[in-house]
Every structure is written in C-alpha cells, then in structure tokens.
Amino acid sequence: MNYGKRGIRATQKALNSKTKKWTRKFGLSLVKLTLAACAGLVICGIAGGIGAYNGILASTPQIRLSDVVASGEATIVYDCEGNEIDQYVSINSNRIQINSMDLIPKHLGQAFVAIEDKRFYQHNGIDMEGIARSGWNFITSMGKRKEGASTITQQLLKNTIFTTWTEEDGNLIKMIKRKFQEQYLALEISKYYSKDDILLRYMNAINLGQNTLGVESASQRYFGKSCSDLTLSECAVIASITQNPYYLNPIRFPESNAERRLKCLNIMLELDFITDAEYDTAIADTDAVYARIKAHDEDYRVSTNATSGSYFSDAVFEQVRDDLINIAGYSETMAENLLYAGGLRIESTMDPTIQAIADEEFANPENYPENVKWYLNYALTVYAADGEKHNFSKENMMTWFKDNQDKKFNLIFSSQDAAYEAIEMYRAAVMADLGIANEEDNYAETVTMTPQPQAAMAIEDQSTGYVVALVGGRGVKEGRRTLNRATSSTRSPGSTFKVLAAFAPALDSAGQTLATVYNDAPFNYANGTPVKNWYKGYRGINSIREAIRESLNIVAVKTETVITPQLGYDYLINFGFTTLTDGETINGDFFTDINQTVALGGLTHGVTPYELNAAYAAIANMGTYMEPKLYSRVINTDGDVILDNTTPKSKQVIKETTAFLLTDAMVDVVTTGTGAAVNFNRNMAIAGKTGTSTDYWDVWFAGFTPYYTCSVWAGYDNNVSMSRSGGNREDHVARDLWRAIMSRVHENLPNEQFTTPPGIVRAQICPDSGRLPIPGLCAAKSELFAEGTVPTEPCTVHYTGTLCRYDVLPASPGCPFPGEGTLTLPLAEDPSLASGSTTLTTNPDGTVTPVTPGVATTCQHNEEFFANPDYEAILANQAAELMQRDIAAGLYPAPEDWEDDED
Template sequence: MNYSKKGIHNKQKSLHATSAKLGRKLLLATLNLSLLLVLAVGIIGLCMGLGIFKGVIDSAPSIENVQVTPTGFSTFVYDLEGNQTAKLISQNSNRIPVTQDMIPEDLAHAFVAIEDERFYEHNGIDIKGIFRAAYTGIMNGFHFTEGASTITQQLLKNNVFTDWTSEQGFADSMKRKIQEQYLAIELTKTMSKDDVLLNYMNTINLGQNTLGVQAASLRYFNKSVNSLTLSECAVIAGITQNPSRFNPISHPDDNATRRKKVLGNMLDQGYITQTEYDEAMADDVYSRIQVVNEDAEESMVNTYFVDALTDDVMNDLLAAGYNETQAFTLLYSGGLKIYSTQDPHIQSICDEVFSNEENYPANTRWYLNYALTIKKANGDFENHSTEMYRAHYRELDPSFNLIYDSQEDAYAQIEDYKSFVLGDGDEVFDESINLTPQPQVSITVEDQSTGYVVAMVGGRGAKEGSKTLNRATDTTRQPGSTFKIVAAYAPALDSAGLTLATVVNDAPFNYANGRPVRNWWGDGYRGLNSLRKGIIDSMNIIAVKTLTMITPQLGFDYVKNFGFTTVVDRKEITVNGETQIFSDIQQSLALGGITEGVTNEELNAAYAAIANGGTYIKPKLYTRVVDHDGNVILDNTEPDSRQVIKETTAWLLTSAMMDVVTQGTGSSVNFGNMAIAGKTGTTSDYNDIWFSGYTPYYTATTWAGYDNNTKLRKGDERNVAKKLWRAVMAKIHEDLPSEAFQMPSSGLVQATVCARSGKLPIAGLCDGTLRTEYFAEGTVPTESCDVHYQGMICQYCNLPASEQCPFKVGGVLELTPIEHPNLQQGSATMQQITNADGSVSTVAVPQNQSATCPHNAEFYAQPDALAIEEQQRNEIAAAQAALQQPPADAAPAEGTAPLDDSDGVPTE
C-alpha cells in the first residue's frame, strides 16, 4: 500500500472519478435487483409450496370417511362341543380382533416404548422425532434410516394408505407422508389414544402370516393375548420394525436383541422396574416358542373333515347368490364362525384307529407320484411327469404300476431313471417325490337321526397339506355288492311286491348281452334261495335276477332318490377315439357296476336312510355360518329330508342285514352287545372293498383299495375295510347302552311259509321246510307251495312218473317253480303238475324235457324201447347197490362252500 502524498492523491482521484461512481451504482442496482428477484422467487415458491401443500391436503381422504379399524379376519370352525378345530385364512386375513380389556398393560407400554415414546403427548405427529431423524440422517451422510412415523401414522399407513408399497419415487412418498401427518392430527382430534393404540395392535404385521397381537400371541405362545408375560410382550413388540428379520421362530437371536431394546426402553421410560427387567431378561422364552411352533405347524394343515366342510360352505354360499370371488373372500377372510357337526370324541376315535399301523396289513406298499425338471447342458429345461416315468418302466415291464413294496425300492428305481434321462452336463433342477402308503382307506360316520356327519377320514398316512385328496368325498369308486341293497332289494320290497321270503333260483343266468352272471364263490350254484338268504350270503345271481324282475329303471330311480349324484342315465364317453354311450340303467346296477362309481359320503348317507326308518337326510357337515358381525348368513339346521322307502321296508332290510352280520359275509364286524346291520361290498378283481353298516346310534362306511386300482392281495388287505369298521364302531359304542332296532308299531306281520317256495306251506308236504318270516301288511303270500311234489316218482329220472312208467315209486320231489317273465331266456317251458293231495304246482321245465318222466307212449313206440328200459333198470340197481357201500370221506356238496368274507362281483 502506497501512503505517500502522491499515492493518497491518486487514490482520492480514483474514488471521485465518474466511471467509478457509475460502477458502484450499477453494482448496487444489480445487488438490489438480485435481492428482489430472490425475494420474488421465494415468495412465488412459498405460494406454490403452500398451494401444492393445500392441494395435497385437499386430496387426502376426509377424516369422516377414514376407517382405521382393520378388515380381513380369520374364519373359525367349531365342533359340536364348541371347541375351535380350524382357522381358515387367506393372505392379509390372519387376524383375530381383541378389545381394550384384553390388552395387557405391559404389551401396550412395550409398543409405545419401542415405536413412539411420546405417543401420549403429541397430537399425532412427533416434531421432536422428525428433527431427531433428520439430524441422525445428516450425520450419517444423508442416509435417513431412522423413522419418525408415530403409531397414529403407522395405523393410517396400514389401514388407509394401503398402497404405499407401490409408490413411484420421492413425490409419491412425500405426498403420502404429508397426507398421513395431516390425517394423524385430525384423527387424534376424534379418537382417543387408547383406541388408536388398540386399532394399531389389531392391525400390525407380526410375522408368520399373523396380523394383530391376538393372532401373534396364539401363533408364538399358543395362548390368548391377555395371558402374555412381560417377556412375551417384549418379544411381540420387537417384531414390528421388521417382521421377517425379527421373527422369533426363524431369527430368535435377532429378536432377542430387539427384545432387550424394548425392555430397556420400557425401563428408561419408567414403565417397568429394574427387577421386572431382570426377570424378563432371564426368561428362556425362545425355547417355549420353538415347542409351540412344532405343534402349530402340524395344526396348520386342515383335516379331511374341514376340507369337506369348506367345500360344502363354499357351494352353499354360491347357491345363496354370492359369486365365486365374494364367496372365497367371505370364507377365508370374512371372520366367519362355522359351527360344524363334528363330534370330537368320535373323530378322535377315527383318527386313532386310522393312524394306527397295526390295523393295516404288514408290508405296506407305496404308490409313487414323481416329477423331475432337468436343466440341460445348453440351459434349456426338460420336464418329466409321472406318466413319462411310468411309460419308461412299462417298456421294460408291461405290468409296472408305480406300486413298490418298499420306499427304498422306489428311491433306487428313481435313481436309475435319472441316470437314464440325464445327459452329459445335465443337472437336476427340481424334483418331487410323493410316496403314498397303500392300500388306502376312508370312513364316514353319520348320526342317521340328524344327518350330521360326525367324523370323517379321507386317507391313510400323514396329511401333507390342506385340500389334498379326500377319499371320503372327492373320489368315486365302484360300490360292489353294497349296491344290492339300494338298487335291487329296497325297490323290490318297497314297491314291486316281493318279500324277504320270495324265492329265486340261483342257477346259470346271463345278462341281456349274453354274458354270464357269476357268483363270488365260483362256478357252483345254490338253487332255490329266498331274498333274505340272497342278502345274507351276497348272492350275485339272485340280486341280478331281482333287479331284472323289477326292471333296472325302477332300481335306477330308487338309487337316485337315495341321494346318489354320480349315477348316470346316459353319458357319452370317448374311448380310444370312439364315442360310446354309457348308462347305469342296466342289470349290472344290482352289483354296483356303474359308470362313475360313488363317494363314501353318499353311500353312507344311503345306508343312514335305511337306518333312519327310510327317511333320507342329506348329510350335513355344519349347522350355521355366522358373519363377523354375528349375523347368520347360512342356516343349515333344518334337515333336507325325504322318505325314500317305507318305514316297514327299512325295517325288513335291517332285519336281513342283521343276519349278514351275525351269520353272513359281514360276520367279522360283529363286536357284540349292540344291534348291528350292514352289507359287505367287493368289486371284481378286488379293486374296492367296502362295508356299510349301522347301529341304532350311528351309520359308518369304510372303503379300502389302491389309489391306482391295483388288485388287493389275498388275506389281510381284503379284510381291512371290515377290520377298520369294527375297530371304530366298537370304540364309539363302548360306553353307549345296548339297543335294538325299533320295529315299526304297525305295518308288519309275521307268517309261516315254506322256505323252499316262499309261499304258503302244504300240510304234511312242507313240514320240514317251514320258516317264519316278516312281511309288510298286504304282502303275505296267498298261493300254496309250488316246489314240493308228492306222488309217484320215476326212480330213473327223478321226475313225476308218467302213467306208463315202469319205475314208479311213491315219494316227494322239489320242483323248480315258475320264474318271473322278465327272467325267461328261452330255455324253459312252464307246465303244471298235480300233487297227490290234488294241489297243482306250476314248474319250469327245460326245453325238450317233459314235466313227467319220458316213459310214455312215445317212448314205447321206439323199436328198442324195451332194451332201453332194461338198461335203465340195471343202472337203477347199480346205483342202489352203490348206496349200500360204506361211505368214503365225503367232499362238500356243490353249493355248500364255506362263506368267504368277500363277495367279488363283476362291474361294467
């Protein structure tokens, strides 16, 4: 700096120079203009910001329309005793609301301490919290990781701004934040702090697909929220910030760290004492959680009963007018209460019996379902299905059917298959192996007086998930001889004039298409037998003849009325590219040979109708469905019933089926001390085995078979249905008073008939074959016996002797009576025989054979008649001589084979 005179002078000159003055003025003006511009921009920006803010506020939902009470609640199923048996949930619906009086004080304080410590002080937004979060974010290099949302704001975000997860960028987020804070202030004006906190605790996501504190308390601790300890409250409150990371099941260590912070905050904020803090920290809470989790995972799979129940409720909601989306939403997230017909005692018996491997044959077999995805060396994917797997092994063994004697055999063959299909550089990308124990089984138990299905099991082995195959309701199988009752004998006794004493000849007989009807015991025939005996011994030919007499159409009509929805009168089915017409209105209906098969549930309901005096009640699995507000939306209390057979018919069938259990094909199910009626059922090739039966209390139907229709092996596999039926029903009736079936007070009479003809006995002729039978009034026979003949008999041909017969002797014969016209197949003619007492018998005589012996005038007109007569005389003498020899060990006579507990029948 120059401080000489000259320097100072020059400086003064420059300051007073005109150009300098102009420059300073221009600079000042520029500064003033810039200041005005900045001020203007600031004012404009402020106005715009205020406008935008006002616009954001104005576009926020009106506080009057804001609903912060959570929606989407779990549906609960209850049994007959009011016990909760299942919880139905869908996404965002596993919520159980609780009231304020159920919330422990420690739980409320825990949430406040960790989420919003000034909750009781602020007006919905926490200014201090906002500044704290901002300061922390700046100090962390503008990484804003600490939240400032209050509990009120979180409540709004979860129940009002539910689409916040799909926000696009900062602007959307800021808009929502502003509206959230505004509404938080407004909500605080209209709702108490306790109500805000309660709705928040009923709303929040707490991991494991739980929403709200009650669902979380049950999931983690298996108890209601009002029973939580301080330690358990801290566990739940600690989940909120990150339900995945702080999940106490999958990440117990992370949750423990968070729990410690919750308890520390509660201590610092004065909610708990040091002693309470120490006790809570010492609690080994996570061991309890793991134990509860093991039980919870098992109970999360719905039972077969609940699977069937949800199907029924869904169908009834649709029938009530809901569309499919509405019905599904209501069922799985509508907070319904479904009151089922399930009896917990009977269900537990069924579960115990059906899960006990000792009740099944040794050497369980396994049915494989297999899927494989290969990642090829070139990156492509190749899928292999069960069908492809089976086709591969059928090329090596045509009988291969996916059934293995052991799981080890299955896994070994799977490895062989993979070795075959995997090329160089290929790798297994995904694989599914499902081995199901075989034979499979099912049971339905119904209270026939109400139609209540009280128990159900739809399969054997571990149930892997909800809505899996339910063999009691989802599969249709051939019913075998159980259909003899509903398709043939029920209509025959009810409306066709036949009786239990009606006699049918068990002799060779063909279907209308010419195919022979075969009995289950082989090629022998048992001759004349009553319908009662046909039921007792499950005689196929007698059942088919009975249906033929009454017509298959009548049998079909009765089957439909018995509630079977799967039988068809006409159906087009394409087989090997050719369309064929199938109908169940045919003779094989008597033996259960039908197009589609039947379900266990429907077959059981048909037998329950007989047990219920002929009144069919549509089986029901629930009585009422109540919505979240307590309104009954489905009322199923009134029985959907109809009379399908007369009460007298039902009792007659019951009487015959009691004999099935005491002396027939079902004798192995008899557990004693209780009246039991029932019928066995076995299909051809032993693909399906059934037993349908009932007591005065309950009706039950068991089924056994392979899922892929493999033939059941001889021995225990063919008796498993009856074994399970007996085991279940014996246990059910263990403590029930012994009861007999109640005979109708009127409409039935007893009468004595000849057992060989089913008609009125002839004195002195039928004395050895008398039988007392029950009849519906008006059906007692009025005709005399047409089987027994007394008079002169030809010793040679054992027919009534002709006038010229040289071999006449007095005696008694059994003749084959005339059969119903529908049974005539052109093989016999009808002739009348006069008995010694003057009565007349009409008998069926094979074609080319006389009603009397052939020794008539036409016989003696033959040139060699006398020689033939002499030969016959010698044959008679030889036969008589043979009869006088000491008897050798005799083989059983034809038709006297011991009863087999199975009664295999052909199906179509």
C-alpha cells in the same frame, strides 16, 4: 485528494458526467430488481409450498375411524365343540379381529406403548419431540443414523390406509407426500377418537410374524390361547415383535426377541406401567416363556397340519364355497375371496374325539398288511445342451418298463428303495437315448410315493346328516386341497349296491319281501354274458334275506332284472348319488348306469365313500335321507349368519318299514354273514354290508349302529387287485378299519337296539317258496314283513296229492300213471329268469321282451297229449320205462324171477 483548481474541476466534471450517472442508475436498478426477484421467489416458494401442501392435503383420503381397520382376515374353522381346527389364509389375511378393549389385557396395550410410542397418551397424534430427536440424530450422524418417529397413530394409518408405502422404493417425493398426509390424518383422528380406540385398531392391524396379523392371531399362534389370557411376560414377547416381524420372531430368533423384550419391560417399569414385583416375575419367566413358545409350536405343527391342513377342513372349504355360490348367491371369485380373506367363522360338524380315533386308526400299521407297498408318481425333465426341455411322465415310465423289463409293471413297489432303483434305471436309459450325461445339472425330477393299499372313510350322525369324521387317505398329507379319496375319488361300490339298487326298491315298491326267493343258478345278463358269483358253484333257492346276508350276485341281478334297472337307477338318484349317468358318450362309446350290472356296482364312474355313507345313513335313519353336511353355520365378521345349515335338507327315500327290514337283514350280515368280522359288540345293534368290485380292485364295508353310520373303502390308487390269501389279506382292510374305529367310538355309549317302526309284522313262510307253508309238508320259517305284504298264496314248491308216476309231477286229469305222494317242484320264478339263459325278443312296436321257457306245473298227459294219434304207442313205451324204473328201485322182481301161477 487534490484541492487545487484543477482538482476541483476534475471533481466537478466527474460528478456531472452523464456516463457515470447512467452507470450508477443502472446498478441501483439492477440491485432493486434483484431484491424484488428474490422477494418474489420467496413469496412464490411460500405460495407454492402452501399450494403443494394444500394439494397434498386435498388428495388425502377422507376417512372415519371405522375406515381405519386392516383389510383381510383369516377364516377360522371350528369343530363341533368350538375348538379351532384350521384357518384359510391368503397373503395379508391371517388376522383375527378383536372388537373390544375389554378383551385385551391392560399390560398388552401398555407394552406396545412402551416399546413403540412412549408419549402416546400425551401427544395429539404427532410426536414433535420424537421428530426433533430423530432429525438431530440424522444430522449429527451425517445421515448414517436413522430413527423412526412414527407414532402408534401414524403406524395404524400406515397399516390400514397407506398400505402401499413399501412401494415408495426411495422415491423422496412420494415419501414426503405420504408423511404429510399421514401426519395430517393422525391429527384429525386424534381430535375425535379416544386413545383406546386407536390403540385397539393398531393392535388388530400390525404384522407380528409367523404369518400372523394382529395380537389375537399372534397369541393363538405363539401361545395357543386368546390374548385376553396373556401374562405380562407373554405380552412383552408379542409387543417386541412388531419392529421387525422376521428377525424378532420368537420362534426363529428367540434371543433377538428376548433382548427387545427386556427393553420393553424396562420402559414399562420406567413409565410406572408395572410394579417392581411384576417386573421381577416377568424377568424370572424369560427362559420359560420361550420354552412354552417352542413347545406350542411343535404341538401346533402336528395337531393342525399347519402346512397341509386336514382332509376334513379341505372338504369343508369345498362345501362352504359351493354353498356360498349356490345358496348365498356369491360369484365363484367372491366366494373364494371370502373364504381366504373374509374373516368368516365356520362351525364345522367335526367331532374332535371321533376324528382323533379315525386318524389314529388310519395311522395304525396293525390295521394294514405287514408289507407296505408304494405307488410311485414320477415326472422327469431333461435339459439338452441347447436349452430344449424333454418332459417324461409316469405313463412314459410305465410304457418303458413294460416294453423293456416287465409286461406287468404297474408303478407299485415293495419298498421305496426299489422305487428309487427303478427311477435310476429309467432316468439313465432316457438320458442315454437323448445323448445327455446323467448328471444332476442336466435334469429335474418330481418323486411322490404313496403307501398302498389306500383307504378312505366317512362317519355320519344319521339323525342329523352331520359328518362327524372324515379321512381322505392313508399316510402323510402332502398339501392343502390334495386328493381327498373320501369326497372326490369315485370307485366301484361293488356289492354294497345290492341293497341300494336292487333290494331296497324291490321291497319298497316292487311287491317283494325278504322272503321272496330266487334260484341261484346259471344266469346271463341281457347281452349273453354270464353273471359270476364271488364263490364257486351255485347255491340254489335263496330268499332276499339270505342274498343280503351271503351277498349273492345272481340273486341280486335277477332281482334287478325283475324290478327293472330303471327303477333301481331312480332309487339310487333319490339316495343322493350325483356321479351316476343315464347316458353319455365317452371316446365314441355309449355308457349308461341304467342296466343290470348296477346291482353289483358296475357303474360308469363309480361313487365316493362320502355319498355311499349318506345313502346307508338313510337306511339307518328309518328311510329318511339327510343331505350330508360338514358345517352347521357360517358367520361373517359382522356376526351375521350367512349360511345356516343347522337343519339339513331331508327327504323320505324309502318307507320306514322298508328301512327296518333291510336293517334287520343286514344285522344278519354282521352276525352270521360276510361281515361277521366287524362285529365288535354282541349287545350293540350293528348292521352293514360288505362290498367287493371286479378283481378285488375295491373293498368296502358300509354299516351303522343306532348312533352312527360309517363307510370305509380300501384299494389301490391305480386299480391293482387286492391280495386275498395268506396272512397278507388286503381285502380285509376295510372291515378291519371299520371295526377298529367304530368299536372305539362306541366304547362309552349305552348298548342300543334298532327301533322297530309301526307296521312290521311276523309271519311263518316256506323258505323254499317264500309263500305260506303247507302244514306237515313245508319246513316253516319265521320272517318279518311290512303290513300288507305277508304272502296269501300257499307254497307252490312243496306238493302232496296225486302224482304222475312217470313225470313225477302233479297229475293232470286223466293221467294214466297216477299215484299218491309228495314232491318238491322247480321254483316258479319270473318267466324271464327260470331257464338261466335269457334271450331278448324284439316286439312289433320296437320294445324288447325277455323270453325264456316256462316251468311245467303238471304232467304231460293233458288234452294236447291225447290229441296225438300216436299217444297209445307213446304210453306203451312210457309204461315199459316206468316198469324198468320200479324194478330198478326194487319195487318189483325182475322178469327172469317171475313164476307162473299154479293155474
């Protein structure tokens, strides 16, 4: 430094320089401002952070522990013994709630704590030690090692409240916001609720693989038992799934699950949750526990039709859905949501023993013809080079084959190989026509083949209306809610309708009896079409009893004509049929089931086995129709009964006496008539009716015992005639199945007879007239009647007394050719039926009356005859003709042998 005079002056000048003074002041001010700004930023940051945190907390859902429950729970269907038979499950709803920790084994909760949150019982909902460890590992591994620090409480919230966390998709802000809210709520929940409450809800909520949610659903799926029955070894298996429900699934990846299970057991031992002995037992069970899981999985897939369900459970779904809408008042959408994810408990009416018998017999090839046929359902899509699609249906295929190969082609094949050969031929022809190479990349096709003939069945307890078994088809069921032939396919009921549409109303309210007779002779419908019998020729006079036993078509149609088709239709509606029509236009043509053909099952749409069975059950139940039901109760997750079906709707559709008389006649069907082949026990009362539709498209047997009513249908899905000859008689399928099933169902049931109600009496009648027999003249026969319906008029068919020898009829007063004798007169049927050729006459008021010639009851020689001026000549000719008859009969010698008297 310069301390001389100049130096000192320079220093003074510098110190007093205004430029430097302002520079220093500006710099100082800048520093101050910078420090103030930084302080402000820090304060603002803190305030912003507090504000943001408060904002996050403000947007946090306000909840109670009761809100922290997983939504969506599987609906479970039980059989009548309380066994689970099916579940209706949508996405995220295969859950079975457990409402008490008492129902969960101690080791199951401990296993989850051990493997998921060791300090669960020590922390307040947030594990700070776990968070610190996770953060340190993340930093030291340069972000490569990520560990979860979520507690069981936080996982519960993630599974119940923050269910959209999977949609964060790398969005850091969303993730941080959710984490803050999750931790806040975890602290809040832990303040007010016990660890057991939190753990229970956690175990009800978690995903445990195999489309199961919650420990009860998982326990049932993997081990086939309630979680309350799980062993320590099994508890460790289930607790080890939750970290990764796919890769730790004990069915798909048992080795991966076993590795984590070992870790779980080690931690449980470390935490003193289990003893050394318990640990050793669980370790020793390692191989066995996965073998049990595998074995149960195989049984589960077979017994519960895991992917396709059963025809019975499909039908239960439809009925419960309809009742939720029509009875409980839910909308269609709400009803379906309840069924798929509402956690309902449905108590079905299925009897597992009877259903198993039905399933086994439907699968038994011995109940069908040896040569199985296959019905092809085919669809083809061909892709052109420009991307255009060409679609072809099975109808297109059928048309092509009829035009090019076989006019009788019907998509029925003798084997699956034959069907594939036809597919190859058709596809090649289609692609050649389109100019496209027949290569796999150029087409897609759907092929389904169904065994034929098909069959369906329903069995009902007629006293309750409960359907105990149901089968909707033969062969492998391809999926859920597929075609159910028992409840959805309408087919012609054939001759089973004779009893329901003709004979039941005739006996019940039209004044006829089992003894009422008709002439099985040529007869036409009102439109002039002849009524055909199922056999050749005609059988003459037959009673209604005989018509039921032998299934006589003409007698049934004549009965329907007399009682009127309208009355028959009204009774059918009362019997519960919903597929009939009193008039509708289809493709411009008018159709109605109020006609004579209804007696033979000639219907517009047909009926289902389910409804036909219910109608026959009404006869079995002394005339009381019980609306058929597939479930008894439906209970919601709160334990409330929302549908109570324990007392199905009922109504008296025919008198008790009518029901018994029809039953007695149908006993004849089984003992000596067309249904004798189904009689499996001569000491058990069995009644029923065969049924066959036109061209044998449908064959039926509907019958009952004092215990159950069963109806079986068989036929081709595409209305192909059933074979009726040789050793391959397809028309026997319905009867064979009925006998096979019902004989096994009744194996251990006491033999019973049908109960005779009050009001049934027995009387002697003439079988040819249905009236009181004439002693010594009629071959009297015993018949049953309802009181008040026993005939009071004598027989009009058999006659003894004065006859007209020329007309061979009872003589009119003044008959010139009287003689004594007996004879059988023509049956005096209703005038509209007597001639066998009914015509219609239109009356002045527009009504139509059937008109046929009447039947003569006395000879022609009445007052009108003698009023004819030429009566003497006519009488002379008749006398000569009568003489010739007598000579031909050997009553007199021929004229050339006459000798003159000696006089």
